[in-house]
Amino acid sequence: MSLEIKAYCPNLTTFNTPTSLIYGIGNIGRQDDGLGWAFIDWLTKESILSKAETMKHYQLHLEDADLISHKKRVLFIDATKEAAVETFEFVKIEPKLDFTFTSHDISIASILATCNLCFDYIPEVYLLKIKGYEWELKEGLTDKAIENLNISKDYFKNIQK
């Protein structure tokens, strides 16, 4: 875990308001792609951020721009295969039309830019990326992904204290 990650990490309790959205992205039928949902499940089970709206979805759609236009603060959680991420990474997202769009693949930055251009509003948006390793058609996280999930959970539990 790098120092830069810690610098970006807010106390999760700042998301514990009705105007916050916690949005897990992934597919539990594709092994470690289920990390985003697993983090949401943990929040729900532990009653953490119970005042915020939580949701789990397979992928982002352009209409999510409308969804986040009603929120003050949004936390997306997704699995990542980025080599630079060892366990997890927390980043603030800035609006950017980055032209990655297909109807199956639109970036969070583009969603935020869409929100800005369509609704003239930019919520505070963060992304928690948790490192995954396997993506085949199989349910269940790999052991290494579970380890990374637990590290991220411990980290956020600790900085709330």
Next chain:
Amino acid sequence: MGKKIIIDPVTRVEGHGKVTVHLDDNNKVIDAKLHVVEFRGFEKFVQGRPYWEAPMLLQRICGICFVSHHLCGAKVLDDMIGVGHSTGNNITVTAEKLRRLGHYAQQLQSHVTAYFYLIVPEMLFGMDAPPEQRNVLGLLETNPEMVKRVVALRKWGQEVIKAVLGKKMHGISSVPGGVNQNLSVEARDRLLNGEEGLISMDEVIDYAQDGLKLFYDFHKKNREEVDTFGEFEALNLSLVDEKGNVDYYHGKMRIVDNDKNIVEEFDYHEYLDFFSEGTEEWSYMKFPFLKSLGREKGSVRVGPLGRLNVTKAYSTPLAQEALERFHHYTKGKSNNKTLHTNWARAIEILHSAELIKELLNDTDLQKDSLILMPPKTDWTGEGIGVVEAPRGTLLHHYKANKEGNITFANLVVATTQNNTVMNRTVRSVADKYLNGNDIITEGMMNAIEVGIRAYDPCLSCATHAVGQMPLVVTIFDAKGNKIDEQIKN
């Protein structure tokens, strides 16, 4: 020295594919192919699973047309337990109407995605526009109000799906013999009247009409290019009702030729008697064809253009008016203009919206007779389901053993049905845009992609893909030497 150009990946098409164009020493196109390089997985994946799981598992093939896969699978399960149109013991009226409502909503939102996100930007900015402009994000920068409407349309379609299937994506409402819930009055009124942040049914129809007008305006300005782009004759396939009009949920399979003569018409349970599938070593996607006509002449076109060529009329007024204009344009003959698929798609957005309005005003949707439960002795262990998915005719076929575990699954999806005509489109467009040129511009390569995108293919569906494949753009000379390579995206 001849050249081989590979366009890979085909952007803004679901899944992954690549196009190779072979040029001779004079830069004349000598061959062009659409390759699908993902591999099959789902049909094996479901084997050994309980039969009732199949529609839930197989809808995960796709995040766009999951309702079609779910409903198609549900129709198979109806067959397996001895219920359905083929048995004379059909599911209840309420159950069928609820399934149709979800189906039409998915067609609406899927077509809206394809049309507004992927196609309209190209219509507005042109095929030669910079790649960073000719997409929905380019549209967003120049016309955010239009995108706002598209977002509203998508959101409304997803809300209908959620109301019917319980979730916006990969929901489950259809069960063997019917559905598990009806539509509440509150949900119906919300969809009809809208609320803060949700447009009304009438606004959906207004926006659908505006979308169609976009095509008319584009066509008026670019008639020559639009009408001649990828034009070639093909057979057309659609499910039809007793009157010979498209039925997106159920009917007979009808195939018509260029003069709209019926070439074949049959109960889809007899599909294997009429269709066979060819294979090529250069693609994982199969090539279905009518046995009676053979591989060369027996391939069919499915999807919006195929359906509008087959159907004689619509039951809803605004779509019927649009259909008459569409039919009149080709003077009663089949329309073979690839880019008119986008016209057909815009008409189907309107048709779907009108069909949804009819259903939302139908009180059968609030009734409680939802499911038939036949005796176990009616178990057949095999079923075939067909629906008209947004991209075209979709077929699922399962068999199960006495314990109810799947032993066989076969899926023939719309993109597979369109495989041959997509390849012909690629060849046709390559001939027109690449012939005689020794410089291959991005705009010219995009023309080929435009031809493919008209079919809105889902290559993940077509191959039931597992995993990911690396993709590159490569040019080879006639001797197989690599002379250029690039990665798009």
